[in-house]
Amino acid sequence: MDRKEKILKVLALLKKEFKGLKTEPGKSDPLDVLIATMLSQNTTDKTSYKAFVNLKERFKDWYEVMEAPYTKVRDAIKVCGLANPKARNIQRMLKELKKEHGKLSLNHIKKMGNDEIYEELTKYNGVGVKTVSCVLVFSLARDVFPVDTHVHRVSNRLSLAHSKTPEKTFEQLKDIVPEGNKLALHTLLIRFGRKICRAKNPLCNKCPLYDLCEFEEKEYYAGINKEIGVEPKENNFIILEHV
Numbered sequence: 001m002d003r004k005e006k007i008l009k010v011l012a013l014l015k016k017e018f019k020g021l022k023t024e025p026g027k028s029d030p031l032d033v034l035i036a037t038m039l040s041q042n043t044t045d046k047t048s049y050k051a052f053v054n055l056k057e058r059f060k061d062w063y064e065v066m067e068a069p070y071t072k073v074r075d076a077i078k079v080c081g082l083a084n085p086k087a088r089n090i091q092r093m094l095k096e097l098k099k100e101h102g103k104l105s106l107n108h109i110k111k112m113g114n115d116e117i118y119e120e121l122t123k124y125n126g127v128g129v130k131t132v133s134c135v136l137v138f139s140l141a142r143d144v145f146p147v148d149t150h151v152h153r154v155s156n157r158l159s160l161a162h163s164k165t166p167e168k169t170f171e172q173l174k175d176i177v178p179e180g181n182k183l184a185l186h187t188l189l190i191r192f193g194r195k196i197c198r199a200k201n202p203l204c205n206k207c208p209l210y211d212l213c214e215f216e217e218k219e220y221y222a223g224i225n226k227e228i229g230v231e232p233k234e235n236n237f238i239i240l241e242h243v
């Protein structure tokens with residue numbers, strides 16, 4: 001089985017595991033998605049969503065966030081951790097955007113190609129390839145494959161990729177995931193990574209992908225978790241489906 005065939009098999013099995021869950025390509029405002037994704041770095045989607053809602057409720061618009069004292073922005077988002085660098089990066093990005101384009105809007109990227117958008121947005125501090133990929137998928141409905149920590153871990157355990165960083169996993173998979181399947185695979189791998197293929201103590205005994213997996217310790221984890229009887233917990237909340 002080549003990697004493309006394996007990806008399609010993984011997709012089919014995960015769709016069965018997470019029956020009924022659908023992810024539609026987003027049409028949210030690109031600046032909202034960019035800021036929500038910046039907030040979501042190194043934290044859970046639930047806490048970063050709280051921080052995003054705080055910003056929306058405490059400030060009239062992104063202009064007010066840009067002009068507010070830094071401490072007010074930091075306090076509004078402290079629930080999601082790393083509030084100091086996140087507040088600084090968001091305010092700096094807003095100021096640079098306003099200076100360059102005269103307004104706080106990312107509508108100008110809608111006409112750009114994907115490569116141009118990666119170049120345009122990664123120039124801001126705190127905005128990496130994954131963040132831009134999320135804007136492309138969840139705002140512009142482009143067929144790209146964001147790789148976060150869950151997607152990176154699961155892809156490597158399944159030997160879909162062989163890399164040490166999400167950035168390299170993205171490079172290895174971006175042209176291999178069959179067209180039209182990237183958003184579905186992204187969200188399913190996140191849900192699967194949270195529920196079963198967890199970073200610590202994966203529930204290999206409950207895994208629908210067990211036969212496809214090449215993780216060396218899968219037998220060990222299947223054994224101990226069967227013995228202890230750990231049950232998987234659902235966590236289907238993905239911030240960018242709610243922005």
Ligand code: SF4
Pocket residue numbers: 157158196197198202203204207208209210213214215218221
């Ligand atoms: S067998 Fe274990 S490590 Fe492999 S994909 Fe399933 S949960 Fe993850």
